[in-house]
Amino acid sequence: MNFSRDHKFILFLAICFCIYLQGILNLPVIDRDEARFATASKTMLLNEDYVDIKMVDEPRYKKPIGIYWFQSLANVIFGDHPYDKIWIYRLPSILGVFLAMICIFFVLKRTEKSTTAFLTVFFLIFSTLTISEIHQAKTDGLLFLFISICNLITYGVIKKKTIKNYEILIFWVGLAIGILIKGPIIIIFTFLPLTIFSILKKKNYIKLFWSIPTFMIFLIIVIPWFVLINIKSGGLFWHESVGNDLFNKVKSGQESHGFPPGYYTLLIFIFFWPGSLFLSNLIGDIKSNYKGIVEKKDYTFYLIINFVTPFIFFEIIPTKLPHYVYPAYLPLS
Numbered sequence: 001m002n003f004s005r006d007h008k009f010i011l012f013l014a015i016c017f018c019i020y021l022q023g024i025l026n027l028p029v030i031d032r033d034e035a036r037f038a039t040a041s042k043t044m045l046l047n048e049d050y051v052d053i054k055m056v057d058e059p060r061y062k063k064p065i066g067i068y069w070f071q072s073l074a075n076v077i078f079g080d081h082p083y084d085k086i087w088i089y090r091l092p093s094i095l096g097v098f099l100a101m102i103c104i105f106f107v108l109k110r111t112e113k114s115t116t117a118f119l120t121v122f123f124l125i126f127s128t129l130t131i132s133e134i135h136q137a138k139t140d141g142l143l144f145l146f147i148s149i150c151n152l153i154t155y156g157v158i159k160k161k162t163i164k165n166y167e168i169l170i171f172w173v174g175l176a177i178g179i180l181i182k183g184p185i186i187i188i189f190t191f192l193p194l195t196i197f198s199i200l201k202k203k204n205y206i207k208l209f210w211s212i213p214t215f216m217i218f219l220i221i222v223i224p225w226f227v228l229i230n231i232k233s234g235g236l237f238w239h240e241s242v243g244n245d246l247f248n249k250v251k252s253g254q255e256s257h258g259f260p261p262g263y264y265t266l267l268i269f270i271f272f273w274p275g276s277l278f279l280s281n282l283i284g285d286i287k288s289n290y291k292g293i294v295e296k297k298d299y300t301f302y303l304i305i306n307f308v309t310p311f312i313f314f315e316i317i318p319t320k321l322p323h324y325v326y327p328a329y330l331p332l333s
Contacts, residue, residue: 005114006106009105009118009121013098013101013102013121013125016098016125017094017098020094020131020134020135021094023134023135024087024090024091024094024134024135025087027135028086029086030135030136031136031138033136033138034086034089034136034137034138036055036060037067037068037071037089037137037138037139038071038086038089038137039055039056040053040054040055040060040068041067041068041071041072041075041083041089042075042082042083042084043055043056044068044072045072045075045076045083046082046083050065050069050072051065051225051228051229051232052229052232052233053065053068053229059233059236059240061229061233061236061237061239061240061241062240062241063139063181063182063183063241064179064180064181064182064183064225064226064241065180065225065229066139066142066177066180066181066182067092067138067139067142067181067182069180070092070142070181071088071089071091071092071137074088074089074091074092075088075089078091086137089137090134090135090136090137092137092141092142093133093134093135093136093137093138093140093141093142094134094135094141095142096141096142096143096144096145097125097130097133097134097141097144097145099145100144100145100148100149101121101124101125103145103148103149103152104117104120104121104124104148104152104330105117105118105120105121107152107155107156108120108152108155110156111155111156111159119333120330120333121333123272123274123275123329123333124275124329124330124333126274127271127272127273127274127275127329128270128271128272128273129271129272129322129323129326129329130326130329132271132322132323133323133326138323139181139182140182140323140326142181143178143181143182143185143186143327144326144327144330146174146175146177146178146181146186147174147178147186147189147190147327147330148327148330149170149171149174150171150174150175150178150186150189150190151189151190151306151327151330151331153167153170153171153174154171154190154194154302154306155299155302155303157205157208157209158197158205158298158299158302159298159299162208163208163209165211168209168211168214169211169214169217171209171214172209172211172214172215172217172218173214173217173218173221175187175190175218176217176218176221176222177221179222180221180222180225183241188309188310188313189306189310189327189328191206192309192310192313193302193305193306193309193310194206196305196309197301197302197305200294200301200305201298201301259318259320261315261316262315263315263320264311264314264315264320264322264324264325265315267322268325271322272329272332275329275332275333286304302331303331304331306328306330306331307328307331307332310325310327310328311325311328
């Protein structure tokens with residue numbers, strides 16, 4: 001291990017953390033969803049009910065329980081009654097993103113040059129979308145951590161063609177927590193690209209991740225709360241989260257967020273800056289070497305699929321918000 005270079009990286013992240021922390025401490029609530037998440041978490045703390053999700057007396061069944069647990073935990077550690085400091089509710093977002101950056105650097109540097117690992121983090125940590133998500137008490141900064149963990153393990157599998165038992169365990173635990181944070185969205189960034197890659201390469205990579213004991217652990221983490229909320233809400237949770245929220249977003253633009261395909265393609269030049277400066281060169285390199293990439297460079301080919309698959313998926317869906325494609329910025333970086 002190059003302690004000098006690793007220490008420089010940690011110092012770099014620490015400086016970035018201190019800079020962003022100033023915004024978290026000083027910015028007022030900047031998004032209506034941020035206020036809703038914080039209010040629901042505060043209600044959970046005041047009512048001491050860690051199963052149901054309410055904003056004061058109104059049920060809020062758009063997302064699962066995960067983010068509210070993390071925000072409540074942050075307030076238990078750092079807050080005090082009446083739990084009205086918005087910066088504490090933002091801690092899961094900033095910690096999720098920065099823990100993801102640490103994982104990305106130290107995992108990638110095992111198989112890539114240290115410069116490549118550093119630049120991957122550099123493009124991510126300074127992207128406009130990262131800065132936005134870090135400063136908001138919502139799901140996406142924390143979700144990015146668990147999607148990144150799952151995808152980093154997948155990248156290693158594509159390179160080595162094997163996977164260790166502890167990696168399978170981490171993958172399924174990360175998948176379970178991701179589902180508790182934002183439902184099945186994590187599958188779009190993990191299993192869906194892997195399925196498409198397996199079909200195109202005519203090799204079942206998914207079977208490498210299969211393990212009955214770890215799948216049982218996955219079920220033990222995920223199922224209990226969904227059973228409890230179904231009982232407590234009398235089935236209303238499924239009606240609101242799946243019927244009204246998820247399906248309506250797929251069917252039509254919701255809450256004035258409906259945009260045609262091409263929305264993310266245009267905005268990537270803003271939200272992935274400064275990495276977007278290199279997109280034209282990247283596209284040119286892929287076009288000129290595409291056949292060789294498909295036939296001989298499985299790792300590079302998977303990175304392309306890991307970016308393109310969720311990107312196209314969300315381009316097709318009528319409801320669009322910039323952060324929907326945020327986890328796809330990792331393979332792009």
